[in-house]
Amino acid sequence: MLRLAAVLYILIASALGGAAVILVLSLNMMGGWQIAGAFLVGCLLSFPAAWFLARKIYGEMNGPRHV
Structure with a gap:
């Protein structure tokens, strides 16, 4: 999941x-x-977004969850 x-x-x-x-x-x-600060803020905000999307995609690749 880390590579994704x-x-x-x-x-x-x-x-x-x-x-x-x-x-x-x-x-x-x-x-x-x-300009540099705006880019840095954008890069920092992308950490949780990438982790959330990777977790969702990885979870769907391993099969749906049953509730």
């Missing part, structure tokens, strides 16, 4: 980091620290 989470993290971090940078630039914040 790592692959998902690469994809999700680039998407969330890029979206955060676009958001900062659209708010006319052109400072280098603002």
Whole structure:
């Protein structure tokens, strides 16, 4: 599951980091620290998202759960 989470993290971090940078630039914040901070926040927020998605995908690959 860790390998799946790592692959998902690469994809999700680039998407969330890029979206955060676009958001900062659209708010006319052109400072280098603002752009880098937005990208860092996007990358940090992608850790739990990648872990959650990996857990869901891995769980479905091993068969559905019976309640």
